[in-house]
Amino acid sequence: MDTTFSALAFFVLAIAVLASATDRRTKPLERRMARLEQKMDRLMAHLGMEEVEDPRMAEVDALLAKGKTVHAIKIYREVTGAGLVEAKEAVERRMR
Known part of the structure; x- marks a missing residue:
């Protein structure tokens, strides 16, 4: 032991x-x-x-307006290549 x-x-x-x-x-x-x-x-x-902002960021904003935060984070990660934590923080800033 x-x-x-x-x-x-x-x-x-x-x-x-x-x-x-x-x-x-x-x-x-x-x-x-x-x-x-x-x-x-x-x-x-x-x-x-x-x-120049990627046109898909408008899709992120539209998803946030519908309350689909998880899907918005997924799209944000695809567009930017960000990690999960970074994308979550960025999407939360966009919600304000």
Whole structure:
């Protein structure tokens, strides 16, 4: 039983170390991506350009008006390639 507990503790510790290492690698990339997006937004504003919205986003808005949030999230993910959490948050912002 003591061996089982030690093996389980080692396994949990190994997973924690791997998760921490992955998090350390993704945080700088996320910050870099955010900076690039800000620069692109400023550049487009300077040039007087607007981002063209995909026509299917009107379908997302129509689904939201009908109360079909889950289907709207699905369409949003298809259009943008966003993950589930990101799409859910974006669709909820569109509902406001």
